[in-house]
Amino acid sequence: MRDPRYPFTAIVGSEDLKLALILNAVSSGVGGVLIRGEKGTAKSTIVRALAALLPAVEVVNGCRFSCAPLAPDPGCPDGPHGAGAGTARPARLVELPVGASEDRLAGSLDIERALTEGVKAFEPGLLAAAHRGVLYVDEVNLLHDHLVDLLLDAAALGTCYVEREGVSVRHAARFLLVGTMNPEEGELRPQLLDRFGLTVEVRASREPSQRAEVVRRRLAFDAGPAAFAAQWSGEEEALAARVAQARARVADVVLPDSALRQIATVCAAFEVDGLRADLVTANAAIAHAAWRGRTVVTADDVREAARLALPHRRRRDPFDAPGLDQAKLEDLLNGFPDEPDDDPDGSDPGGPDRPDGDTGGGRPGGEGSHRDGPDGDHSAESDRHSAHPGDAAPDLTRTGHGHGSGTADADPSAAGPSAEPRPETGAGRREEPLDAGPARPARPFTVPGIGTGAPGRRSRARTPLGRTTGSRTPEGRPGPLHLKATITAAAPYQVGRGRSGRGLLLRRADLREAVREGREGNLVLFVVDASGSMAARRRMRAVKTAVLGLLIDAYQRRDKVGLVTFRGTRADLVLPPTSSVEAGAARLRELPTGGRTPLAAGLLRAVEVLRVERLRDPARRPLLVLVTDGRATSGTMEESHRAAELLAGVTSVVVDCESGPVRLGLARSLARRMGAAAVCLDDLTDLAGMIRERRDAA
Structure with missing residues (x-):
């Protein structure tokens, strides 16, 4: 017999996550949960614990697609089913591994029966197994894009369509979709984020007593899983019963026009795209009202639904962190007249804080245990949101720092290359913030040939x-x-x-x-000249704008990225190769400039980084993007040329940043030695030129 899972009610903290999961358990119309959080925050533990709270399901005997006996799917591949009694079984938790194939997810032709018996038969996949249960995708941001598309389409439609290998099958696929991800390992595309109903950001508590309680309970569970689960069985049963009651009540909850106007006003004020946010917020508010024992949606229900449904939909840039301005939300809701209390008897099943009505007291989990229910008092949480509103997320239009005064307004086009400033950074020099322009689409670069690297969206493989x-x-x-x-x-x-x-x-x-x-996705290594020759204010703004556009391109194509900068007398790997492209944007924002130009050092550092990455991930092909004007004021040009020749076998692009009426062409000479393509900085984000180029090629 399998050991019991960690109890849901024994999880310390994570109140927003508990509430989001329970709202989805109450109503399938909420649309699932995306859990974002750092490693070691019990994301997987709490999802696996949720399945034990879901009511058992009645299924038709022998049906591989979990049809309900009283309302079987008329299009079920195992049908038709006659009316009759079925078998009760627990709700399933089906886990989708990152390396799953499309056949395993959606199902396919049963090859064994086709070849040995000569019959066309369908072998169901994980979507069929998850019907009327929970489908859990750990590290959903690492799942291949086309599998995520298939998964989310099935979740939105409640139906899985399979058209392949002579098989045409449709079957019901209604499940609670839960995905977890660590943002450090890469982001989901915004259009995929929008398909998750709710999102929750999970962070480990910084409170020592709460952290100690987490460790205390985990050690107790590891020492005796069955005994620990038995200690929490009473609360688990009470919470499961309350979920079942809320499920039965949700169909009777009324969404009045006043609440609907509140939802529409909030979604419009936060400028979310499309109308999915309005629908999800409405369904979540209805589920929250049912969970709190109300029959009419109130402003409190709208507030809780908006907090969970809108943060990931208000992102305006791929690198913006999800967030919601809590003060703005309160102002919007306070702009409506107070609603009457719609609770006929003023009661709230289970009390305001706990699902079983417990008002506190000792628990077997240990003294000082934190046991707020999933819909507990959110005053502390509201304070946190107010202190860190969504609009305080990093602004990636402000990327980097300029050089000190005296050259801040220098125009590189007003003099020849020899007149450009080459300031040294010193203790008395103040570096000022330098804005980047809005990122624009970048010219699409690819690695020639056919590779065998990790699935992505850049080069053929x-x-x-x-x-x-x-x-x-x-x-x-x-x-x-x-x-x-x-x-x-x-x-x-x-x-x-x-x-x-x-x-x-x-x-x-x-x-x-x-x-x-x-x-395939490639390793895109940016090597950026941050020296004084590149530090003329207008030019560095253009450089950072162009690199930000290339970073967005790498993000969309599922690449790993690294960032090497060189200035003064050395080159630094400021961002080791990672799948977290937004980390590259953050490092670019903080990039200081000024000093001499150690071009050879930058190239040699790139050689070393590529060598190490080739050992770590030999199948991932590199693409080097060198951003420079070709000058070397620290070291000699001969050293730079020898270093460039070491990169001759690497697919490279040299972004020529030289400007002014007189140009020496040093960057293009460097590109020839590297065997690299050379593009002008101004041409890099010339969208009109890209359109003309593609039209002419067609």
């Missing part, structure tokens, strides 16, 4: 996913089977093998695996 381009005889264990090629290979030998009946007689030599071509 042989990947387990993508379109099928051919077949091959497998070496070792076969990969995804190419059905047509396998049958073609086996067909000429059927008579000689004595075939009788419908099934094919196959040998291992007949098997052919599919060759698929998709896109």
